[in-house]
Amino acid sequence: MTGKEEEKIIILDFGGQYSQLLARRVREARVFCEVLPYDAPVEELKGENLRGIILSGSPATAFSGEVLPCSPAVFTLGVPVLGIGYGMQILAHQLGGRVAWSKSLASGRTQLRVIQAQDLLAGVNDGETVWMDHGVAIESLPAGFDLIACTWDVPVAAMADLEGKFYGVQYHPEVRETPGGMEVIKNFLYRICGCQGLWTTAAFVEDQTETIKAQVGEGKVLCALSGGVDSSVAAALVHRAVGDQLTCVFVNHGLLRKGEAEEVRHTFAAKLGVNLVYVDARERFLGRLAGVTDPERKRKIIGEEFIRVFEEEAGKLGHLDYLVQGTIYPDVIESGTAPGTRLVKSHHNVGGLPEDMNLKLLEPLRELFKDEVRRVGSELGLDEELLWRHPFPGPGLAVRIIGEVTEEKLAILREADAIVVEEIKRAGLYREVWQAFALLPDLRSVGVRGDGRTYAHTVAIRAVTSIDAMTADWARLPHEVLASISDRIVKEVEGVNRVVYDITAKPPATIEWE
Ligand code: XMP
Numbered sequence: 109m110t111g112k113e114e115e116k117i118i119i120l121d122f123g124g125q126y127s128q129l130l131a132r133r134v135r136e137a138r139v140f141c142e143v144l145p146y147d148a149p150v151e152e153l154k155g156e157n158l159r160g161i162i163l164s165g166s167p168a169t170a171f172s173g174e175v176l177p178c179s180p181a182v183f184t185l186g187v188p189v190l191g192i193g194y195g196m197q198i199l200a201h202q203l204g205g206r207v208a209w210s211k212s213l214a215s216g217r218t219q220l221r222v223i224q225a226q227d228l229l230a231g232v233n234d235g236e237t238v239w240m241d242h243g244v245a246i247e248s249l250p251a252g253f254d255l256i257a258c259t260w261d262v263p264v265a266a267m268a269d270l271e272g273k274f275y276g277v278q279y280h281p282e283v284r285e286t287p288g289g290m291e292v293i294k295n296f297l298y299r300i301c302g303c304q305g306l307w308t309t310a311a312f313v314e315d316q317t318e319t320i321k322a323q324v325g326e327g328k329v330l331c332a333l334s335g336g337v338d339s340s341v342a343a344a345l346v347h348r349a350v351g352d353q354l355t356c357v358f359v360n361h362g363l364l365r366k367g368e369a370e371e372v373r374h375t376f377a378a379k380l381g382v383n384l385v386y387v388d389a390r391e392r393f394l395g396r397l398a399g400v401t402d403p404e405r406k407r408k409i410i411g412e413e414f415i416r417v418f419e420e421e422a423g424k425l426g427h428l429d430y431l432v433q434g435t436i437y438p439d440v441i442e443s444g445t446a447p448g449t450r451l452v453k454s455h456h457n458v459g460g461l462p463e464d465m466n467l468k469l470l471e472p473l474r475e476l477f478k479d480e481v482r483r484v485g486s487e488l489g490l491d492e493e494l495l496w497r498h499p500f501p502g503p504g505l506a507v508r509i510i511g512e513v514t515e516e517k518l519a520i521l522r523e524a525d526a527i528v529v530e531e532i533k534r535a536g537l538y539r540e541v542w543q544a545f546a547l548l549p550d551l552r553s554v555g556v557r558g559d560g561r562t563y564a565h566t567v568a569i570r571a572v573t574s575i576d577a578m579t580a581d582w583a584r585l586p587h588e589v590l591a592s593i594s595d596r597i598v599k600e601v602e603g604v605n606r607v608v609y610d611i612t613a614k615p616p617a618t619i620e621w622e
Pocket of ligand 1: 407499500501502503543577578614617618619620621622
């Protein structure tokens with residue numbers, strides 16, 4: 109039992125930017141939760157284990173007059189409902205309050221005046237800083253509701269119907285800018301919904317182990333290991349469940365970072381004792397990439413070649429039944445960036461995986477957020493180093509070398525990239541940046557060394573902060589860190605005489621250069 113069979117919270121997503129963050133906060137409080145579209149039919153919500161519903165926010169466009177209601181049945185399921193931001197407006201609206209849809213309130217940091225420090229707001233101090241949603245004014249509360257908090261300019265910052273167990277907060281308890289917000293979330297989960305906090309990593313691992321065992325039976329399982337966090341944790345979990353029935357295939361396409369292939373072999377074959385087929389396909393990939401400069405053609409070639417190699421190897425393994433994939437919750441979550449959209453995020457894997465092999469999919473991490481995946485990995489004995497590794501594109505270093513990919517350029521890039529990562533780790537900043545790497549812009553310039561002129565490569569450094577790679581900003585790395593990266597690269601990497609730092613956000617740039 110992972111706790112999800114016993115207790116579950118549902119978050120109805122009206123398209124706001126914080127729904128996923130809110131879901132993570134609920135999970136941090138050890139209660140399983142799911143994010144569903146705001147208009148999910150009530151049958152999808154019902155269940156023995158349903159303990160409460162949270163109505164989440166909506167982007168600014170929702171205030172322009174279009175009111176998006178959830179199913180009215182949400183309020184008759186007999187479980188507590190908490191509306192946050194737009195969620196509070198819609199809750200007030202649907203329960204008969206008067207909402208001035210045209211009268212907008214400003215957003216930002218403000219101090220909360222607590223009127224009733226009990227129940228939802230138990231332990232919340234008067235004067236606490238909170239992050240107010242941009243929203244609209246509530247002119248009159250629905251029947252049965254009390255005002256429980258306000259601010260100097262927001263007359264209804266929180267409201268409660270203790271009897272009906274309906275609640276609303278106009279500010280965001282889930283964001284970092286509301287330091288005491290977790291108290292409110294926990295009050296809702298524990299005091300109001302009666303949750304016990306049963307969702308734990310250890311329980312998840314136990315439960316999944318049993319589920320996978322039962323599902324796979326005597327079947328044979330295949331996994332394409334990329335060295336990334338998700339596929340590694342998925343493989344380790346399935347290995348724990350079915351041991352030698354699992355075979356992992358790791359294709360070294362020659363476009364990996366320094367030491368990566370060795371690390372994967374060490375972790376999986378030596379340490380965990382996984383059946384690992386290591387395929388050295390370096391020459392094959394480089395051969396096909398010779399003379400190719402167009403980024404999309406590179407991607408296509410690598411994707412196709414990957415599938416070919418993978419299929420060849422799988423063919424040698426005899427009959428197979430299942431294919432493990434490291435799909436995680438943000439990949440499958442149905443949530444729109446705008447209200448009403450039901451967008452399933454496409455996630456690019458290592459160029460996609462074969463579809464015609466007729467294998468059943470095994471996706472043991474489908475319900476987990478990234479931080480949970482890391483905790484599961486830790487529980488399974490994977491190294492922190494591997495678990496915190498930055499995302500790396502499937503086509504690897506091929507998209508970090510502008511122009512033709514050659515052995516010589518790969519060697520330079522691998523060394524330079526290792527230095528970037530080492531120095532950022534040494535400064536204790538690795539986990540604060542989303543991705544940090546070196547790239548080779550296919551640019552040579554003049555320099556001096558000793559008495560002579562050089563004409564050598566420029567290395568560019570890219571380091572960005574981001575939440576989901578959809579947008580990103582260049583990381584404000586301290587000058588000293590940039591200086592030591594640059595010093596070391598020009599000193600230690602032969603063939604490089606210049607280092608530059610990319611200071612462009614996404615958009616308009618992208619994270620990768622190709
Ligand atoms: P961009 O460059 O589009 O990258 O800002 C967004 C995120 O996606 C990664 N990326 C890729 N991942 N195959 C992948 O598996 C690809 O072809 C690919 N291109 C970009 C990139 O590293 C960043 O995390």
